[in-house]
Amino acid sequence: MKTLVNVFHPRLDQSTVNRRWAEHMAHQPGVTVRHLDALYPDRAIDVPAEQAVLLAHDRIVFQHPLFWYSVPPLMKQWLDDVLTYGWAYGPGGTALAGKEWLSAISTGGPADAYVAGGYNTYSMSELLKPLQQTANLIGMKFLPPFVWHGAVRATPEALAAGVEAYARHALDPLLDPQKRLAGLLKQMEEEHMAL
Numbered sequence: 001m002k003t004l005v006n007v008f009h010p011r012l013d014q015s016t017v018n019r020r021w022a023e024h025m026a027h028q029p030g031v032t033v034r035h036l037d038a039l040y041p042d043r044a045i046d047v048p049a050e051q052a053v054l055l056a057h058d059r060i061v062f063q064h065p066l067f068w069y070s071v072p073p074l075m076k077q078w079l080d081d082v083l084t085y086g087w088a089y090g091p092g093g094t095a096l097a098g099k100e101w102l103s104a105i106s107t108g109g110p111a112d113a114y115v116a117g118g119y120n121t122y123s124m125s126e127l128l129k130p131l132q133q134t135a136n137l138i139g140m141k142f143l144p145p146f147v148w149h150g151a152v153r154a155t156p157e158a159l160a161a162g163v164e165a166y167a168r169h170a171l172d173p174l175l176d177p178q179k180r181l182a183g184l185l186k187q188m189e190e191e192h193m194a195l
Contacts (some may be wrong), residue, residue, distance in 0.1 A: 001173060004057035005033045005104075008064040012037065017106040017151045018065060020161035024163045025061075028171060037074055050082045059100040060140070061106065062131070063171055064109045065151070069120070069127050073135065079134065088138040095140030100176065103131055104146045104166060111149040112183065143175045 004027050007019045012035060026033040033052070039057040040046075064072050071079075082088075087095050105124075114127070124147050124157060135142040146169040148162045174180040 001030060001055045001059055003028075003031045003059045003061060003171065005031060005061040005063055005122065005170070006075075007033065007035045008062070008078070008103060009035075010037050010072055010074065013018050015065070016154065017148060017162065018063060020159060020163050021063060021104065021106075021166050024167055025063075025170065031171070036078060037072075040074065043074060043077060045078060045081045047081055047084065049094070050078070051084075051087065054082070054096060054099070057099070059102060059143075059170075060096075061104050064106040065104075066127070066175060069122075070086045071131070083138055084103050099132075100143050101135040101140040102143045102145065102171060103128060103168060104177070105148070106151045107147065107149045109149065109154040110153075114147075114149065122180075141176055144177070144181060144184045146170060 005022065007018060007022045012019050014146070022035065025031050032053070062071075062075065063165055066076055067073075070076070083091075083096075086093050105128075107114065107124075109119065114122070114124045116123050116126075120127075124145070128145060132142045134167050146166055148166065154159070154162070169175065174183050
């Protein structure tokens, strides 16, 4: 499985979490890491180039901090510009159908701030619905996201553990719940046959 990590962070050099994530993922086999804000400082996105990169990968990771309960500005523009009508959706727009979408998101606040009734009122699942629906519209499988909370107060130990947890999550071949269930059922069948 070829994995693409599209990193969206306007100040990646100042980031503790996203910079470390990107550096670690760049050393993983079968992974391509791209820093979109560095590639497009003028925001003039090369749409054909971006589409070609997407086509060459099976799992697309969108890595970014949560900005005002949404995505960073360049990611929003990238979605608008790259996921074009007739290519990603609409008549003939099946280029990304069957590929996997994984959101890898860092938040400044703690996990208990992102629950129904918490400080931010909504759960991360609720806040990610627009991204999930985008994946649905273009025929991609929206995988369980990786969300790492508390970046503002992260200790070096917690950050190191978070880097490893992100890589395990992002590279898990059975991250798709349907694939995980199929694997579990196969294992159960094999164990039953062995009895």
